[in-house]
Amino acid sequence: MSTFVSDARAATAALRDLFEATPLQRNDHLSQKYDADIWLKREDLSPVRSYKLRGAFTAMRKYRERHPDQVQFVCASAGNHAQGVAFACRHFGVMGTIFMPVTTPQQKIDKTRIFGAGQVEIVLTGDYFDQTLAAAKAFCAEKGAHFLSPFDDPDVILGQSSVAVELLQQLGKAPDLVILPVGGGGLASGVTGYLRAADPSVDYRFVEPLGGASLVAALRAGHPETLPQVNSFVDGAAVARLGDNTYQMLDWIDPAHVLLAPEDRVCITMLDMLNVEGIVLEPAGALSVDVLPELAAQIRGKTVVCITSGGNFDFERLPEVKERAQRFGGLKKYFILRMPQRPGALRDFLAMLGPDDDIARFEYLKKSARNFGSVLIGIETKRPENFTTLFAKLDQAAFPYRDITNDGILSEFLI
Template identity: 75%
Template structure:
């Protein structure tokens, strides 16, 4: 059996045909905030802006060695894995068929075609990923093509381990802690398998989106289980079921080592990294940084590496990210008001607003009674505590209102 660290180092060496090691950058802003030595492993700076290229390339490289006649590869993905496979297909001069859901944004389709050039074609099948995956696997059986799994593949895991190889090469000594995002588990399985053998002193934390905690579910159940529901906002890590092979390499982890990141809080982290550091991260790419406040007490004085796994962020989503960040931070709220239908009522209401409050949405929904009307209002403010003063003024005026900011179903329908 091949020694995993040796295989990971060979995969890392082979990757140098594609791109140099991604930067490992000390982040002064985060280091000062937490009193620690915090480094960012910038996987958002690979040629395809995510680590996925590593595993796709390594798996394709090894297939080409063991079966030189195999020139057709297939994957099912609407994101970073598709782009990594496309890039690798063009590098090796082989054909790739990439299955994507019909609902895939055109921007992602165009980027995948740009990386693959004439070597790839896109098949849009299925409204949901499960349908897309089934079509891809059926195509493989019919054409004898090789299916490239996004994470549940030994060679993919080995390729992702190159992130760990580079971290040790770039630091003078092993870090105290490595924080890894988790989706299907390929990255975390590879990096931990390597570091646990060659640098057993390193500790780990795993971060999952709250709405896609497949590793936590697997650790609780003693094996991979399918989540009944997945929040797709953190699309790079929103995986319903951890891989079988990845769990074999992650089953040692304790539940205390797994942290869950609320989707709205991730938006706050994304905006901070963009506005303060000029670093563009996709939701999954921000996971490792997002949990630093939870770890503040235990990382002080330590060397910490956060793997920023990807930066494929569509800026058309920026208004949504800002909206969610403001709501999570308490800087924006939505109310439904029962407004008296008489002259001066609106002016009286507006007088309740403070100097830092701004109306972002104002809409009459319907007249619920002859003398009252229902109003949807969105208010932004500079400091979250301003809302306490605002609601106290509404209470004092006997104004009937309902805060719907955290009412997920109602807010999603109206906002």
């Protein structure tokens, strides 16, 4: 038995002082849909609603074993890692200083403070995470505190390996395939590090958000690379650079086995899991389920485990998620319509709409001494092909229009 396997099992046993194993649940809906045996490892049901508690607890425990006098820990995070560190600080009775960007939603600040139960101080600094991280590390150097990395730390990786230890115990056999979300690589490193040693028969697929493909970049370059920009919507996995330690544990991956999930498509998956299964997943937590359609032919008849990595979703974001899902699915479009400035023109336009078409946005400014006025219009419908019919009618009636649904700059400014 390898050292990593034995250490992972010991780390898992130590976690039982904090919480019971998260459920491994067979999902009938997905199993029937894909003609496979699909299980969800529900990390969204941990005490802090993500797997991050595992790594934070393990790293803190291991460091305190080596440095029993250390009573001050620091992290920089706006989300799940902060909550995991706060929970671990409460458990060990040590002080934690948690640096968060000034732009962090109040809900996340409040939850971190609740989990810390008086053992943490929250410092809001920096408009961007890089500024927050720099402030946290400067504080560590000044105060002699220990910095807890969210993923690029061998002890954090060891803590995340407990997910794999549990799922093998719960399933009672090795699955054919494990699907893992990837941000900085801590979860993927821990799970594959354990399973590759404990049962080499397991196959893997990895999922990154399209706008934060740091694993793909590292595998292509042969070393971690910093992405020039990152789409932050899938905030739990939107990482600009894979960790050095995590890359060393993931450099064997075939780039063809890393799938990229468009951020707006993830919204469809989130809504499907919420409406059909009653499961609340954050964007990163839905990644492993989101790629099942792409793998449908490969997983038929197989046992598949999807790691649902987190469920810290602020329902104030639900309208945005619905909007993104509709746009990606072709059920909602925005366009600028050039409407003739004559009596009856609006009535003519409305007559072109079908029975399933619904106006969701309408802004019109009539201007004097002009033949046409511009209308910003948003339309929802029930089938994507309805827009083909509508646009054909607009062309026939000589109503000029411009579809701005996928124009990032214009839609962000106008919508």
